[in-house]
Amino acid sequence: MAEIKQPSATNQPTTNGAHPPGSEPGVAAERSPDAPLTHRPRYAHIVGWGYHVPGKVITNHDLEQIVDTNDEWIRSRTGIAERHVAADPKETSVSLAVAAARKALEVADVPASKIDLIICSTTTPEHIFPATACLIQDALGANNAGAFDLSAACSGFVYGLAMARGHILAGDAEYVLVIGAETLSRIVDWTDRETCILFGDGAGAVLVAASEVPGGIMSVDLGSDGSGGNNLILPAGGSAMPTSLETVSSGMHYVKMDGKAVFRFATRVMASSTRKVLERAGYTTDEVDLVVPHQANIRIIQNSVLNQLKIPAEKVFVNLEKYGNTSTASIPIALCEAIEAGKLKPGYKVVFVGFGAGLTWAACAIDWRTPVEKPETGWWKNTRRQATYSAAAARSMWRRAVRWVYEVLPDPEAPGRDEGREKTPAEAPVKENTPERVRE
Numbered sequence: 001m002a003e004i005k006q007p008s009a010t011n012q013p014t015t016n017g018a019h020p021p022g023s024e025p026g027v028a029a030e031r032s033p034d035a036p037l038t039h040r041p042r043y044a045h046i047v048g049w050g051y052h053v054p055g056k057v058i059t060n061h062d063l064e065q066i067v068d069t070n071d072e073w074i075r076s077r078t079g080i081a082e083r084h085v086a087a088d089p090k091e092t093s094v095s096l097a098v099a100a101a102r103k104a105l106e107v108a109d110v111p112a113s114k115i116d117l118i119i120c121s122t123t124t125p126e127h128i129f130p131a132t133a134c135l136i137q138d139a140l141g142a143n144n145a146g147a148f149d150l151s152a153a154c155s156g157f158v159y160g161l162a163m164a165r166g167h168i169l170a171g172d173a174e175y176v177l178v179i180g181a182e183t184l185s186r187i188v189d190w191t192d193r194e195t196c197i198l199f200g201d202g203a204g205a206v207l208v209a210a211s212e213v214p215g216g217i218m219s220v221d222l223g224s225d226g227s228g229g230n231n232l233i234l235p236a237g238g239s240a241m242p243t244s245l246e247t248v249s250s251g252m253h254y255v256k257m258d259g260k261a262v263f264r265f266a267t268r269v270m271a272s273s274t275r276k277v278l279e280r281a282g283y284t285t286d287e288v289d290l291v292v293p294h295q296a297n298i299r300i301i302q303n304s305v306l307n308q309l310k311i312p313a314e315k316v317f318v319n320l321e322k323y324g325n326t327s328t329a330s331i332p333i334a335l336c337e338a339i340e341a342g343k344l345k346p347g348y349k350v351v352f353v354g355f356g357a358g359l360t361w362a363a364c365a366i367d368w369r370t371p372v373e374k375p376e377t378g379w380w381k382n383t384r385r386q387a388t389y390s391a392a393a394a395r396s397m398w399r400r401a402v403r404w405v406y407e408v409l410p411d412p413e414a415p416g417r418d419e420g421r422e423k424t425p426a427e428a429p430v431k432e433n434t435p436e437r438v439r440e
């Protein structure tokens, strides 16, 4: 794993709720390495990042052929010019997530076997169950990881970071993989011009690691207001409205949205949540070096981060023109592109802020310490990496084969199998708790 840089004396994080009890910034290196884990300060740093989007691009002009819209309307109302969609049926939330996760592990130079927990935030899971995160765990060969899905719509990635930080600060995990993955094109009504122009597909992943170097994710703010649940909803397919011929024919398995209500809510919470995390981390808005907001609509970003918080546009990373709203994947994809564009350096104070269905919102403030140079990729590393992917696939096939063998083997409990054999005492039928037996 790349070495996380110690903060300089003049650039140390301030102390407040962000630090584990008893720890002070800058003292980690002086503590005895033999001290019990719980007595050592722990910080949660992002040490790897990656994203993946499908190859197929749909431009605003392409949409003009499908619905009654035009490029000028979409650009001026949203800022979006094009979006990537999973046109190949083999491209799913899992396949996009696995590609993004592999890149994040590559950047961190950490093998999948070291991951303790995989959190996949998604509104388009592979299935209602099993969790998409479990399928990702299998594909990565992360055989020591717990895995679960997180449902907080577009705020989900930051919710996932908050969970990762909590597990790391509690000493329960060393490495947590947080993924935002979406194939929204599969749940969008391509005849509804009010929604289909907004969304795109993609996945982004980060690896969060425990470290004694002060910094990393310093503060988080998570919020929800379920009274606005109907403002952005996929009505059918759950227990309230199970899938039926009627739900399908009436299009209730597509996204329904009250755009204006979501817009008003978003501009309010983006600013207030950012203020909260800055206050908790002890930063002022002037000190912020980079904001990576949820990429839903350029006007929402302008009305909240730029106008209300007065953070200048050059400090706010925006790439929604190319991808549209990829929901929970938008912040990690934008993070990766901000790094590629040289907008993020060690020592920077960074804010992620998002909002989404639920209604939910979430923000976090980060004291970024990880070097952002591209990792070396020699032939040996590439070969070793390919070998681990093949090993993960072989391991998965082997486990499936073992399960299949157990299925086809004769069942020892099957009636007639042990006909005529005398039962051992352990196999003797247990007497039922009849009233007579209880009196005995």
Ligand code: ACO
Residues within 6 Å of the ligand: 068, 069, 070, 073, 074, 077, 078, 153, 154, 155, 193, 194, 197, 232, 257, 259, 260, 262, 263, 266, 296, 297, 325, 327, 355, 356, 357
């Ligand atoms: N093309 C052309 N005209 C359109 C289109 C379109 N694609 N869509 C709507 N219009 C029309 C409307 O019918 C309306 O016409 P009318 O005045 O004749 O009735 C007119 O344009 C204005 O429509 P508005 O709804 O007022 O447009 P608005 O400026 O509010 O923009 C938008 C709509 C872009 C949806 C905006 O409200 C928005 O971005 N809301 C937030 C949505 C969002 O971010 N959702 C994702 C949340 S994250 C998650 O969890 C997935």
